[in-house]
Amino acid sequence: MSLFRGARTRLAALQLRIEPGQRDENLARAAKLLSTAREREADLACLPATFATGLNFPTLRTDATTEDGPVVEFLAEQARTLGMHIAAGVLLSAGRDVFDAAVLVGPGGDPLGWYHRACVWAGESEYISTGSPGEVIDTPVGRIGLQVSYDLRFPEASRQYLAQDADLVVAVANLFGPFSHPLRSLCRARAADNECALVLASGVGENRFANLTYVGRSMIVDGLVQDAREDQDADILAEAEPGSQEAVIHADVHWRQRRKVRAGLPFHDDLRSTWTTNHGGPAR
Numbered sequence: 001m002s003l004f005r006g007a008r009t010r011l012a013a014l015q016l017r018i019e020p021g022q023r024d025e026n027l028a029r030a031a032k033l034l035s036t037a038r039e040r041e042a043d044l045a046c047l048p049a050t051f052a053t054g055l056n057f058p059t060l061r062t063d064a065t066t067e068d069g070p071v072v073e074f075l076a077e078q079a080r081t082l083g084m085h086i087a088a089g090v091l092l093s094a095g096r097d098v099f100d101a102a103v104l105v106g107p108g109g110d111p112l113g114w115y116h117r118a119c120v121w122a123g124e125s126e127y128i129s130t131g132s133p134g135e136v137i138d139t140p141v142g143r144i145g146l147q148v149s150y151d152l153r154f155p156e157a158s159r160q161y162l163a164q165d166a167d168l169v170v171a172v173a174n175l176f177g178p179f180s181h182p183l184r185s186l187c188r189a190r191a192a193d194n195e196c197a198l199v200l201a202s203g204v205g206e207n208r209f210a211n212l213t214y215v216g217r218s219m220i221v222d223g224l225v226q227d228a229r230e231d232q233d234a235d236i237l238a239e240a241e242p243g244s245q246e247a248v249i250h251a252d253v254h255w256r257q258r259r260k261v262r263a264g265l266p267f268h269d270d271l272r273s274t275w276t277t278n279h280g281g282p283a284r
Helices: 023-039 057-063 070-082 149-153 183-193 255-263
Strands: 009-015 044-046 085-094 097-105 111-116 137-139 142-148 168-173 197-202 204-207 212-215 219-222 236-239 247-253
Touching: 009 023, 009 219, 023 044, 023 070, 023 247, 044 168, 044 197, 057 085, 070 085, 070 097, 085 111, 085 142, 085 168, 085 197, 097 142, 097 168, 111 137, 111 142, 142 149, 149 168, 149 183, 168 183, 183 197, 183 219, 219 247, 236 247
Parallel strands: 009 044, 009 197, 044 085, 142 168, 168 197
Antiparallel strands: 009 247, 085 097, 097 111, 137 142, 197 219, 204 212, 219 236
C-alpha cells in the first residue's frame, strides 16, 4: 500500500465469448476467465451482460434465471472460491417480468446489489421489462454503480452516480457491431460525466437470431484525467485488442488518492439537480 495513495484496487474486465443458450458451456468458459483474473490478483472481476445465455427473444423465458437460480449460485461459488468481488450481467426472471440485469457479488458469495437495465431499445420492450435508476453499492473495493449495455447511450442513466459519489461504474454489455464506432467515446464520456473510473465488460460472439456479431472492445477508463496533451489516450487504462477474441484486461486504481482529486474539482457542486428531461421538448 502506498502511504500517499492508499491501498491498490485491481479491476479486471473479462471479455467472454457467449454461445447463445449454451449455459453450461458459457459458465465453464467464464470460470476459466475468472480464474485468470484471480491469478492476476484482481479484486473485482467483471463479466459481460447475459454472460451465461446471451439475449435471444425466442428463448428468453427459458434462458432467464431467478435471484437464487443456478447462474447466481455459480457467481456466488466463484466469488467464495476465488475470494474476490464479481460483477456480471444476468438475464433475470422476476414474476412476469424479465430484466436485463446486473449483480455484484461479494467474496463471501452474497449478492451485494442488483440493477435492472433502465434504457430498453424500442424493439426489446415487448420482451424486456424496464428497470429504474440504480443506487451506489458501497464495498471494500469501492463505491460501485452498475449499468447494462444500452444504458451507455444515455448520460441520464448514470447521472445519479455522481450525486452518490461513485468511485466506479461497471458497465456490463453485449453490444452489436453497429454500436462499435461511438463506444470508446461513450465510455470516456460516462466516466468523465461522473468523475469516476469505468469498466466496460463486453461480450464477443454471434447472435444468430439477430444475425449480428457482438463487438467486444472491453476497456477500463479513468474519468478524472484532465490533461491529455502528451498522451491522447491517457484516460484509457486498459483495452482489449480489436477482434472477437476472449481476453482478460486489468488496471490498478487507488481510491483514496482519486477521492482527494475529485474533492478538488467543481463538477459535483456545480451540478444543477433541477435539470429534468421530457419527451415533449428540451428541459425547462
